[in-house]
Amino acid sequence: MDYRLSTVVLLLIIPLALPLAGCRGKKRETKKEVIPVRAQRVELRDIARVLDYAGTIEAEDKAEIYPKVSGKIIEKLKEEGSEVTKGETIAYIDRDEVGFKFEKAPVESPLTGIIGRVHVDRGTNVTPQTAIALVVNMDKVQINLDIPERYLPQVAIGMEAKIAVDAYPDGKFTGTVTKISPVVDVETRTAPIEITIDNPGHRLKPGMFARLKLNLEERKNVPVILKEAILGKEPLTYVYVVNGDVAHSRKVTLGIREGAYFEVREGLKEGDLVVIMGQQRLLDNAQVLVEEDKRPPSPSVHRSPDGQGQAGTAPGP
Numbered sequence: 628m629d630y631r632l633s634t635v636v637l638l639l640i641i642p643l644a645l646p647l648a649g650c651r652g653k654k655r656e657t658k659k660e661v662i663p664v665r666a667q668r669v670e671l672r673d674i675a676r677v678l679d680y681a682g683t684i685e686a687e688d689k690a691e692i693y694p695k696v697s698g699k700i701i702e703k704l705k706e707e708g709s710e711v712t713k714g715e716t717i718a719y720i721d722r723d724e725v726g727f728k729f730e731k732a733p734v735e736s737p738l739t740g741i742i743g744r745v746h747v748d749r750g751t752n753v754t755p756q757t758a759i760a761l762v763v764n765m766d767k768v769q770i771n772l773d774i775p776e777r778y779l780p781q782v783a784i785g786m787e788a789k790i791a792v793d794a795y796p797d798g799k800f801t802g803t804v805t806k807i808s809p810v811v812d813v814e815t816r817t818a819p820i821e822i823t824i825d826n827p828g829h830r831l832k833p834g835m836f837a838r839l840k841l842n843l844e845e846r847k848n849v850p851v852i853l854k855e856a857i858l859g860k861e862p863l864t865y866v867y868v869v870n871g872d873v874a875h876s877r878k879v880t881l882g883i884r885e886g887a888y889f890e891v892r893e894g895l896k897e898g899d900l901v902v903i904m905g906q907q908r909l910l911d912n913a914q915v916l917v918e919e920d921k922r923p924p925s926p927s928v929h930r931s932p933d934g935q936g937q938a939g940t941a942p943g944p
Contacts, residue, residue, distance in 0.1 A: 634932060658814045660914070661872075661916050662908050662909060664917055665903055665919075666903060667853065667903050667905065668898055669851050669895050669900075671849060673845065673848065676883045676884070677914035679838070680772050684831050684835040684837050684919045686743075687768060687769050689833075691761045693756070694718060694886075695732065695734075697753065699721045699752050701719055701731065703745070705718070712736070712744055713737065714735050714761045716736075717736055717759070719734070724802075739830070740762045740764035740765065742762055743761045743833070746758050747759055747760075765826055769821055770821045770837055775821050782804060782820060782843070783804065784805065786842075787803060788822050788839045789839060794839045795830065800831065803822065805821050806820070820930060846882065851889070851890055852866065854888070857889065863878070866894075867901070867906045868895070873915065879895055880893035898915070
């Protein structure tokens with residue numbers, strides 16, 4: 628009886644064991660995942676650390692004209708827009724005071740320029756505290772800015788500024804830093820600077836809105852990459868470079884930033900294909916399906932508040 632039972636059990640086990648034994652002889656096959664990515668070639672170009680600001684154009688020299696005596700305006704010789712030289716009479720006053728022989732008192736311009744505003748009409752009673760007119764010298768104009776203290780060591784007298792105004796969308800103007808305050812405001816942590824612009828033909832008018840760029844630092848013909856390509860944080864930044872259909876991680880050393888692009892000082896060369904989208908899923912030596920982005924680099928400017936009434940970009944690391 629025991630012999631028969633053992634035989635039956637053995638006959639049942641053998642058919643079950645045969646498939647398992649066959650499985651041991653075969654290797655397990657796994658399909659490697661192919662990750663779709665977008666990549667862009669490294670190109671050489673110029674890049675700069677830029678302070679980007681908005682400001683208002685002002686006349687370099689301007690003065691309100693006040694009379695020396697009290698009386699009534701009896702004659703106006705100049706109107707708004709008229710040219711005037713220093714010491715030239717712009718109006719006459721009837722002193723109209725008892726005991727004085729009638730004599731017209733002149734109101735003279737303190738500087739050479741253009742009459743910007745006339746505040747009085749004939750017959751207006753005036754005193755030495757009454758502003759008669761505003762005269763401006765428009766041969767040069769200026770823009771005043773407040774610069775954050777962290778950038779002051781990189782701003783110097785004579786530094787050029789590129790200027791654009793809405794009134795002349797196709798025109799470009801160049802100014803020069805002519806003054807830098809030695810004192811930093813303790814509340815705003817900024818210091819005022821002055822940028823002077825030559826104004827032949829008086830195209831730039833006081834009160835115009837202007838945008839300007841100050842190049843703090845510039846690199847010529849260097850490799851650049853999009854910020855989207857960069858992983859990690861300084862000093863351990865890296866990117867994925869595609870070789871064939873395989874992506875390899877590569878450490879990079881970054882330089883200055885302009886808009887959406889970074890200078891690459893070490894780790895990449897012109898023509899390297901760098902992943903700019905999809906790299907978050909990658910590991911070293913990952914197999915990839917590449918869509919190449921062939922758009923040329925075109926830095927964009929992102930503005931953020933940086934001072935009262937002005938906008939500025941952070942120049943990057």
